[in-house]
Amino acid sequence: xxxxxxxxxxLSAQIAQAIRDAIVSGQLIVDERLPSEAELADQFQVSRPTxxxxxxxxxAQSLIRTQRGATGGAFVNRLSFExxxxxxxxTSTLLLSMNTVSFDTACEARYALERACARLSAQRRTADQxxxxxxxxxxxxxxxxxxxxxxxxxxxxxxALVDGAGNPVLSYQLAGAVEAMQPLMNMITFTARSREEIxxxxxxxxxxxxxxxxxxxxxxxVKLEKYTRKLAHDVAEQRRKPA
Amino acid sequence: xxxxxxxxxxLSAQIAQAIRDAIVSGQLIVDERLPSEAELADQFQVSRPTxxxxxxxxxAQSLIRTQRGATGGAFVNRLSFExxxxxxxxTSTLLLSMNTVSFDTACEARYALERACARLSAQRRTADQxxxxxxxxxxxxxxxxxxxxxxxxxxxxxxALVDGAGNPVLSYQLAGAVEAMQPLMNMITFTARSREEIxxxxxxxxxxxxxxxxxxxxxxxVKLEKYTRKLAHDVAEQRRKPA
DNA sequence: CGTTTTTATTTGTCTGACATTTAAAAGTCT
DNA sequence: AGACTTTTAAATGTCAGACAAATAAAAACG
Numbered sequence: 001x002x003x004x005x006x007x008x009x010x011l012s013a014q015i016a017q018a019i020r021d022a023i024v025s026g027q028l029i030v031d032e033r034l035p036s037e038a039e040l041a042d043q044f045q046v047s048r049p050t051x052x053x054x055x056x057x058x059x060a061q062s063l064i065r066t067q068r069g070a071t072g073g074a075f076v077n078r079l080s081f082e083x084x085x086x087x088x089x090x091t092s093t094l095l096l097s098m099n100t101v102s103f104d105t106a107c108e109a110r111y112a113l114e115r116a117c118a119r120l121s122a123q124r125r126t127a128d129q130x131x132x133x134x135x136x137x138x139x140x141x142x143x144x145x146x147x148x149x150x151x152x153x154x155x156x157x158x159x160a161l162v163d164g165a166g167n168p169v170l171s172y173q174l175a176g177a178v179e180a181m182q183p184l185m186n187m188i189t190f191t192a193r194s195r196e197e198i199x200x201x202x203x204x205x206x207x208x209x210x211x212x213x214x215x216x217x218x219x220x221x222v223k224l225e226k227y228t229r230k231l232a233h234d235v236a237e238q239r240r241k242p243a
Numbered sequence: 244x245x246x247x248x249x250x251x252x253x254l255s256a257q258i259a260q261a262i263r264d265a266i267v268s269g270q271l272i273v274d275e276r277l278p279s280e281a282e283l284a285d286q287f288q289v290s291r292p293t294x295x296x297x298x299x300x301x302x303a304q305s306l307i308r309t310q311r312g313a314t315g316g317a318f319v320n321r322l323s324f325e326x327x328x329x330x331x332x333x334t335s336t337l338l339l340s341m342n343t344v345s346f347d348t349a350c351e352a353r354y355a356l357e358r359a360c361a362r363l364s365a366q367r368r369t370a371d372q373x374x375x376x377x378x379x380x381x382x383x384x385x386x387x388x389x390x391x392x393x394x395x396x397x398x399x400x401x402x403a404l405v406d407g408a409g410n411p412v413l414s415y416q417l418a419g420a421v422e423a424m425q426p427l428m429n430m431i432t433f434t435a436r437s438r439e440e441i442x443x444x445x446x447x448x449x450x451x452x453x454x455x456x457x458x459x460x461x462x463x464x465v466k467l468e469k470y471t472r473k474l475a476h477d478v479a480e481q482r483r484k485p486a
Numbered sequence: 487c488g489t490t491t492t493t494a495t496t497t498g499t500c501t502g503a504c505a506t507t508t509a510a511a512a513g514t515c516t
Numbered sequence: 517a518g519a520c521t522t523t524t525a526a527a528t529g530t531c532a533g534a535c536a537a538a539t540a541a542a543a544a545c546g
């Protein structure tokens with residue numbers, strides 16, 4: 001691990017990159033302890049605050065964890081699926097909020113990905129996952145449910161559908177797509193009428209998964225996508241002509 | 244933006260979270276300048292190094308950028324698709340390398356996601372994207388191509404297929420799935436024979452996209468998945484009985 | 487031998503300082 | 517007055533040294 005002392009600025013970024021490379025290339029393995037901050041400062045010929053800035057960069061990416069005390073230090077962190085989920089969600093949410101992505105584009109992507117899980121989920125969903133979906137559908141039908149709660153339940157329903165595929169890599173990849181849509185979905189004020197339709201389609205999906213009928217699930221997802229996009233379109237229309 | 248001074252450790256993490264929340268919630272908008280490090284230190288009642296550690300965490304996630312000089316400072320960064328791509332790829336690669344994910348699981352996820360693009364890509368792929376695919380197929384057929392070059396070309400081919408869907412959100416979500424597979428693919432030593440078959444399937448895909456025939460594309464992708472998994476299985480078999 | 491105390495190590499934080507970069511302000515010359 | 521040069525101020529980048537707090541091992545003690 002070497003850094004170029006010629007390059008002027010951002011020593012901490014260079015050091016972070018050097019350590020990152022060492023982790024990615026396998027020179028540093030999971031749970032291995034990095035040298036202490038003082039030792040790293042010596043090795044890289046920089047001060048301790050600079051080393052610390054580098055370590056914080058890595059910590060922000062969940063690449064290391066730190067522990068205080070005598071046997072403490074910075075350890076190479078096993079990037080768990082959970083950590084990866086939340087990073088993925090944060091990034092996706094920001095990406096959608098800070099770029100002009102049309103609702104249609106985001107919606108299309110989300111449902112295209114979700115349909116990719118339909119077949120696998122129809123084969124593999126556990127009874128537990130199916131029960132979760134049924135429970136969420138039940139909750140969604142409760143009168144007096146706030147829009148936020150309805151959206152959260154919607155996300156939970158779709159998460160269960162995705163997890164039903166029994167493929168953690170797939171779940172990870174879709175986490176962003178499903179969760180990041182929630183803020184966008186919140187822009188649509190769900191009327192009682194529109195909820196009814198959505199709940200009906202959710203039921204069709206659950207039925208399809210229960211019977212292992214992937215075609216029904218895919219079809220219902222297509223309908224759900226169309227309906228969601230229509231809702232968004234109507235809301236946009238209303239805003240244009242508020243009268 | 245407030246932090247809890249009671250909680251003992253990791254002030255920098257709390258500060259980073261506070262600023263992150265301010266960005267996500269829209270209190271800080273793109274290209275807005277944050278207060279200077281000294282001012283932030285005052286606001287949060289901490290020292291400047293602590294503030295700096297917090298800022299480095301945010302910089303590691305491309306949430307802010309910093310600029311030196313009189314009118315410099317930390318600015319809220321517009322998270323570009325490009326930045327998001329590379330973060331996605333890094334995270335996915337690490338996730339796969341640091342967890343015991345079977346080749347089958349990763350492969351299944353990748354092709355399930357890729358098939359999600361097939362229909363859209365058959366409708367929308369540009370002539371340019373099709374040309375890229377044909378060019379990559381041609382390259383893949385060159386004798387004497389190294390395994391690394393073949394894999395890179397394979398990735399380029401699939402990237403073009405995904406981008407053909409004309410949905411940047413979809414491209415972003417799939418970047419990780421496609422790129423992170425490359426290290427795993429490299430474990431398979433492609434023989435000349437296996438390349439032939441892969442190239443043939445690539446051609447079928449390109450033909451399908453050219454003719455707007457999504458079914459052919461999906462079918463070919465299924466075949467490609469099956470073939471890839473068979474190759475991996477054979478390699479594993481050979482390793483078990485090296486004689 | 488078990489419990490308590492001490493000690494050493496390491497991260498977390500603070501203070502104060504200097505270097506470097508950068509753009510604006512001030513000054514100077516034509 | 518206008519164009520060029522110099523100065524200055526503000527900000528980040530870096531450093532050095534110090535102390536606090538946590539933690540586990542070592543030492544002391546009953």
